[in-house]
Amino acid sequence: MSEYKPDELRGHTYDGIEEYDNRLPNWWLFLLYGSCIFALGYWLVFHTFKIVDLPLAKYDKEMIAAAEAQLARMSEGGMTDESLILMSTMPETVADGKQLFTTYCVVCHLDQGQGLVGPNLTDRYWLHGGRPSDILRTINDGVLAKGMAAWGGQLGPTRVQKLTAYVVSIKNTDVTGKAPEGEPETADDEAADEATAEVETGNG
Numbered sequence: 001m002s003e004y005k006p007d008e009l010r011g012h013t014y015d016g017i018e019e020y021d022n023r024l025p026n027w028w029l030f031l032l033y034g035s036c037i038f039a040l041g042y043w044l045v046f047h048t049f050k051i052v053d054l055p056l057a058k059y060d061k062e063m064i065a066a067a068e069a070q071l072a073r074m075s076e077g078g079m080t081d082e083s084l085i086l087m088s089t090m091p092e093t094v095a096d097g098k099q100l101f102t103t104y105c106v107v108c109h110l111d112q113g114q115g116l117v118g119p120n121l122t123d124r125y126w127l128h129g130g131r132p133s134d135i136l137r138t139i140n141d142g143v144l145a146k147g148m149a150a151w152g153g154q155l156g157p158t159r160v161q162k163l164t165a166y167v168v169s170i171k172n173t174d175v176t177g178k179a180p181e182g183e184p185e186t187a188d189d190e191a192a193d194e195a196t197a198e199v200e201t202g203n204g
């Protein structure tokens with residue numbers, strides 16, 4: 001123990017208040033330097049090297065995992081409108097679908113689905129129904145008499161589902177292209193689609 005030294009005053013006064021010139025206690029210094037080291041480590045781990053996800057990125061990953069798990073549960077009994085709408089909100093699935101669309105479909109439906117030989121897939125009019133399950137069925141079974149192949153046999157169920165998810169994602173985006181063909185989707189159908197999409201993704 002160091003010998004007792006009386007508190008020393010610093011040489012200024014303000015409104016009658018004076019200040020001791022004491023060394024700060026060790027516990028206080030420990031907290032200060034500790035916080036500095038922690039902050040540096042935190043910065044390197046989360047921001048510089050991104051070794052650990054920040055909360056928002058973690059949240060996004062959890063939401064995607066949850067959507068995938070939900071989809072797996074829903075598709076046990078076959079694809080439904082709900083599960084296809086859910087797929088159309090999953091960025092990776094839609095990106096895969098777009099890739100497939102670019103490979104197999106653009107010759108007739110053009111790059112944004114706006115239509116050439118095949119109909120415009122972005123308008124509100126459908127020859128074979130605009131519900132996600134209708135779209136899946138049309139892609140899967142084709143319309144052989146009109147030159148649209150039955151893609152199910154060639155691409156298999158997973159790729160047909162991804163293509164459907166992509167088509168559902170561009171549906172009603174109204175890209176200018178081929179004039180509408182078929183029947184307009186009724187307001188009821190659209191309301192049902194939207195209501196389901198909201199429930200499934202939780203984006204109320």
Ligand code: HEC
Pocket residue numbers: 101104105106107108109117118119121125126127128129135138139143146147148149151163167181182
């Ligand atoms: C050789 C040209 C051709 C190719 C390639 C093609 N389609 Fe089509 N598609 C058509 C035609 C033509 C129709 C309209 C059929 C009719 O008139 O009944 C159609 C219709 C559709 C429909 C229904 C539209 C509606 O209004 O109901 C969907 C969905 C569709 N195609 C998706 C696809 C997808 C996805 C691919 C790629 C895997 C694809 N098509 C590739 C020619 C094509």
